[in-house]
Amino acid sequence: MTDWLGMTPRPVAPRAELRAAVLARARGAGRRPRWAAATALVAVVLLVVAGAWWAGVSLQRLGGRVRALETRLAAAQDTMRLLRGPGTRVVQVPVRTAGRLGSVTLFADTVAGRWYVACENLAANRPDEAYQLWFATDAGMVTAALMPMDRSEPMWMALGIPAGVARVTGAAMSIEPRRGSPSPTGPMLFRLNL
Amino acid sequence: MTYSNRLSQEAERSLLERLRAREAAALGELYDQLAPWVLGLARRILDDPAEADEVLSDVFVQIWEHIDRHDARRGALTPWVLSIARTRALDALRRRRRWWRKAERWGEAHLAEDGGTLSPPDPGEAGVPGWPVHQEVHAALAGLPEEQRRVVVLAYFEGLTHSEIARRTDQPLGTVKTRLRIAHAKLAEGLKHLKDWRR
Numbered sequence: 001m002t003d004w005l006g007m008t009p010r011p012v013a014p015r016a017e018l019r020a021a022v023l024a025r026a027r028g029a030g031r032r033p034r035w036a037a038a039t040a041l042v043a044v045v046l047l048v049v050a051g052a053w054w055a056g057v058s059l060q061r062l063g064g065r066v067r068a069l070e071t072r073l074a075a076a077q078d079t080m081r082l083l084r085g086p087g088t089r090v091v092q093v094p095v096r097t098a099g100r101l102g103s104v105t106l107f108a109d110t111v112a113g114r115w116y117v118a119c120e121n122l123a124a125n126r127p128d129e130a131y132q133l134w135f136a137t138d139a140g141m142v143t144a145a146l147m148p149m150d151r152s153e154p155m156w157m158a159l160g161i162p163a164g165v166a167r168v169t170g171a172a173m174s175i176e177p178r179r180g181s182p183s184p185t186g187p188m189l190f191r192l193n194l
Numbered sequence: 195m196t197y198s199n200r201l202s203q204e205a206e207r208s209l210l211e212r213l214r215a216r217e218a219a220a221l222g223e224l225y226d227q228l229a230p231w232v233l234g235l236a237r238r239i240l241d242d243p244a245e246a247d248e249v250l251s252d253v254f255v256q257i258w259e260h261i262d263r264h265d266a267r268r269g270a271l272t273p274w275v276l277s278i279a280r281t282r283a284l285d286a287l288r289r290r291r292r293w294w295r296k297a298e299r300w301g302e303a304h305l306a307e308d309g310g311t312l313s314p315p316d317p318g319e320a321g322v323p324g325w326p327v328h329q330e331v332h333a334a335l336a337g338l339p340e341e342q343r344r345v346v347v348l349a350y351f352e353g354l355t356h357s358e359i360a361r362r363t364d365q366p367l368g369t370v371k372t373r374l375r376i377a378h379a380k381l382a383e384g385l386k387h388l389k390d391w392r393r
Contacts, residue, residue, distance in 0.1 A: 003269070004385055005350050006276025007331045009238035011230030011322040014250060019225060022251045026258040027218055 079116055079158060087111030093190045095173070098123035100152070106171055108194055113161040113168075115144070124152045129186070130178050135161060136170035136191065144171070146180040170194050206271050213261045221258055227323045228272065229254075232279040239283035239351050249282045256282070270388075272324070284353035327388065334384035342377035345370055 014022075082088060092105045102121035109115070117133065125131065130148035134141040142165050145157060161168055172191040174184040212220035232253050236246035256278055264274050319325065335343060348359045356374070360367040 003273030003277045003280075004327070004331050004388055005335065005346070005381070006235045006273065006280055007231055007324060007328045008335055009234040011319060011325070011328065012233040012237050012246075013322070014229050014233050014247070018247060018250070019222075019229070022229075022254050023218070023222055023225060025251055026221060026254040 075158075082109050082112070082114055082116050082158070083107055085109045085112065089194060091171075091192060091194065093192060095122060095189050097189065104173060104190065106192075108171070110168075110194065115159040115161070115171075116156070117145070117159060118154070118156040119147070120154050122149060122152060122155070125149045125175070125178075128178050129175050130180065131189070132174055132176040132180055132184070132186075133159075134172040134174070134184060135165060135168045136172055136193070137166040137168050139166040141172065141184055143180065143182065146176075148178060168194070207266070210261070210264065210266060210271060213257070221254065224257065224271075224275075225254060228275050230322045231272075231324055231328070232275065235276060235279050236283045239280065239353075240287055245286050246283070249279060249286055252282050253279045272327075280350070280353075287353065330388070331385065334381050337384065338377050338380060342373045342380070345373045346377045346381070349374060 088107050088109045090105065090107055092103055095102045095104055100121060100123045102119065102123070104122075105118045105120070107116040107118075119131075122131065125148055127150075130146050132146050133144040135144045142162075144159050147155060147157075149155065170191065170193040172184065173189045175186040175189065176184070177186075209220055209224060213224065229250060233246055233250050236249040236253075237243065240246050240249065253275065257275060264271065335346065338346065344363065345359055348354045348362060349356075354362065356367060356370050359365075359374075360370045363370065365373075
């Protein structure tokens, strides 16, 4: 009931020009929230879509990264199994290349027929040359790996003795043409018997 | 007593429906009906024509934006609009730095106007929609004893709390509350027909 007290003061006629201004402002303000709501809705939808896209891309990237790490972990575990294997022999050979002393370490699993080879401090090859590793067998030299090195940096690899190769009795490394050679032709860096 | 210038119940219902349907012309009609009263109330509270104009504008923005909040079962449109106007004007009043000094000055200046003898209307004033209601409300307020009218005016037009009124009038808080309760009861009785009408 007290709200009727608002009619106690005498009425005051608004200035004539006020009517249009007040009504225009009121109607404008009334429309704003609808526009604002629509704009906000669009913004939210865009945000959600962008967020979903970003999440999808991130998940995909993370999934790829996880798979890559799993592969590397499996390889590392496989290498560890080879290194700890009861039939594995370890041979380290000092190698001098271009006046530099390096080494080739060979982990040879004679039971499983797998090798793990680590090369340290070998000199970089000339552009037309590459290092080539050989399986020494009863039937002669069989290529094991071609290792072109443009920079002097550590290198390691796991090798499997191909099926059909005669009994492997040792290993050798030589410098061969860049494309490799079916049999050793270049300077022999080392040859050893296992 | 005739109410030819007041919004009839049916006209008000129609106006409300059109406002809710976002009919711009309806807002114009409401403005024509109530703007003089909103402005009169705002000027009474603020005593500042420019600020009162801003309040008038704010009130109609709020009406247009929030017409859905008006519950016809709880009261007519006019007192709802006036309550918005009062709240807006008091908000503006409270924002002023020298609120107390001005409020005291206005309180004294307007006390007689709010409850004194109603002077004859200016030319055209009686034609303002709602003028008969104004006369009734004014008469109901004027009919209160001075001490009750004073606390009502301080509470309604100055927005003072009970404690503030007690300090201002140098009366115990209990006395203020009692006077307000009695005054409201008398106003409710005196303006009962308005309540009946809006139902």
